[in-house]
Amino acid sequence: MDTTAFLRWLNDTMASKIASANKRIIRFQSRADYRRFIRKWSEMKQSLPPLNDVQQMPIIQAISCPLPMEAALPRFAERIWIEEDCRIDLHAVSQKPVASVSDKGIPWGVQQIKAPQAWSMTTGYRVKVGVIDTGIDFSHPDLRQSIARGINLLNRSMLPHDDNGHGTHIAGTIAAANQPHGMIGVAPRASIYPVKAFDHNGSAYVSDIILGIDWCVRNKMDIINMSFGMKTRSKSLLNAVLSAHHAGIVVVASSGNDSKRRTIDYPARYAQTISVSATTRFRRIAPFSNRGPFVDIYAPGDRIVSAWMGGRYHQMSGTSMATSHVSGAIALLLAYRPGLSPAEIKAVLRRSMQPLRGRIVPRNAGELDVMRMLQAVDRKR
Incomplete structure (x- = not known):
């Protein structure tokens, strides 16, 4: 997985402030992908403010963040799952x-x-x-x-x-x-x-x-x-x-x-x-x-x-x-x-x-x- 490209896509999508954006949970299929993401995210969030809204959930190798449901993920779709972060x-x-x-x-x-x-x-x-x-x-x-x-x-x-x-x-x-x-x-x-x-x-x-x-x-x-x-x-x-x-x-x-x-x-x-x-x-x-x-x-x-x-x-x-x-x-x-x-x-x-x-x-x-x-x-x- 190209972690840098994924983080830039995430940053750009979150920065667009689309009105329909709700919280989503993104789970990584691979533990290695998740660990690489967390390492890179820690480095990049200083220079890319929208990434500060990402919340990590290590127990399930996932993150939560505001994301429109219609956001396309052609390059990353096979490496992650996305579900709505529902109210309870x-x-x-x-x-x-x-x-x-x-x-x-x-x-x-x-x-x-x-x-x-x-x-x-x-x-x-x-x-x-x-x-x-x-x-x-x-x-x-x-x-x-x-x-x-x-x-x-x-x-x-x-x-x-x-x-x-x-x-x-x-x-x-x-x-x-x-x-x-x-x-x-x-x-x-x-x-x-x-x-x-x-x-x-x-x-x-x-x-x-x-x-x-x-x-x-x-x-x-x-x-x-x-x-x-x-x-x-x-x-x-x-x-x-x-x-x-x-x-x-x-x-x-x-x-x-x-x-x-x-x-x-x-x-x-x-x-x-x-x-x-x-x-x-x-x-x-x-x-x-x-x-x-x-x-x-x-x-x-x-x-x-x-x-x-x-x-x-x-x-x-x-x-x-x-x-x-x-x-x-x-x-x-x-x-x-x-x-x-x-x-x-x-x-x-x-x-x-x-x-x-x-x-x-x-x-x-x-x-x-x-x-x-x-x-x-x-x-x-």
Whole structure:
């Protein structure tokens, strides 16, 4: 591949400022081509300003940059793949402020999955959970003991402070630890690593998510919580998920909130994730939740109270909330039995589910049950 010619073409195309230019992901078929590109790009971007808008994604040998879809690539077409860098959205359907957490600081979902009964055996101690989301409220009293530094992918010079609320809510369900005065999450001694990829509107690009997964792989997370999704399939996102899976990281993803019966959103639909749908406190599938054969497990996701910005609490509903219960449960499992692979963990979860209630329940569907999960892994030994 003529790397210099490709970079000049990229520079000229980006400099043309065509109105229809959207962000694209360009993946290199050859690792050698990608490495040559990065070396040459580092040299040339000083003299060619448009090239400063190129973002590198080493985990999938790719870059992201503004590029019109109609841009012709006759000389380079056989050496690269191009796909749209799509927008991706969080999976919450409603929210409202609440004064406090009831039931001695243990939200109903944490109770329902029987997490408190497991705390004498495991609390998720030192299990690292990367939460790719909107950031976290570092000053929230219920989260102070549970937060590691993380990263802000939107502004690398700043901590990943939450300016939306969703990320703080997810973190609270996974690992809040302030029972006497606030709330307690599923795995109160797990460590949350906030990875801010979403802006204050709860929106991100696929490339932001890939950078978040890359950071989680390089920093050796045990679990990645992904409470978001999109309708379209992305080969680039799949490749990033595959990299995390091969690194032994459990990727937990929400199914989506469109009430669909036969399909779910990506990345939850990829086989290398644990896909999660939502239930109500009556152990029925929540009306908003996607469901069906692609779902691995169901968990509480309706009217979930958790931490919010400013030291407050909000009630939220969505498959996002269900996913955080499953991530917390897997943290309990990994602290109890370190070294389990992602495939083994998925098998344990599916083997230990509690039957769902309701007239029409998908085949082989069940709700998360922490005590049955721990018993199932004990029987396996």
